[in-house]
Amino acid sequence: MELTQRETWTVIHGMVLGAAFLLAFAGGLAGLYSLRPELLTVTGLRERLPRLEIGTWVMALVAWLTVMTGTWIVYPWYRDPAPTSPRSLLIADPARAEWHTFGMEWKEHVAWFAPILATAVAFVVLYYGAQLAKEHGLRKAVIALFVIAFATAAVAGIFGAFINKVAPIT
């Protein structure tokens, strides 16, 4: 029951931060969706708003930590020029090369949308506060960007999990 240092970082990057991101997204989305005057009393709004602010900022922070650990700690091990690195093994096998040429190429770039978009969403939630409930157009746009942020992270997360299954970092 031991993990190497590299395996530990892949777990932190993919599972620990990934799970926190998922939880923060679920809470944030529910909070944003229900942030409507017809659904909430003034008291309810006051009670819910701090949770929404914390949730959106946690999601943004976790997204930054995920892409930074992924890019600057885990990714160099993946793309090591050694013939035994995951990237080298995938490229050398035509049957598995697409995991790199499509999966990793997409994952490594698309993941970076998540922190940028999540931060913008968190800022708007913090800036407007309760007033966001009355800003219908902006609230819908913020929800859409929040979902896009999650979707990009989901693409990165899913490909990360599959690639680490096909060619694990050990």
Add this chain to the structure above:
Amino acid sequence: MSSAERGKPNGPALAALLSAGIGSAALGLFTSLAQIHAGFKALMDLDKNLGFGVGVGPLSGKTLYAVAVWLVAWAITAYVMRAKSYAARPYLTATFVLVGVGLLLTFPLLFESLPVIQK
């Protein structure tokens, strides 16, 4: 009722969203340019060019430069749009178009099919 009538102007919020769109489009642009131009790809290897030597490669520059573009754009738009309210729709449309452009230009099937300018 407009944002201004209700209280807080929408300028700062629109600035945050628009700059996120600009940062997203920059990420897409850098990704595609690095794919089609070897010189640009070498320029993006900040990890090597700045002597970090971690092994991240061109992804280091593509992402850090995109983040820099986003932050500079946010600073500029936040300054220009501070304490003002605007019709939100054009700014929101621009935001989503820019995010869409960024997503398209980071999609491998698209950027790998672009003509190579410099090998």
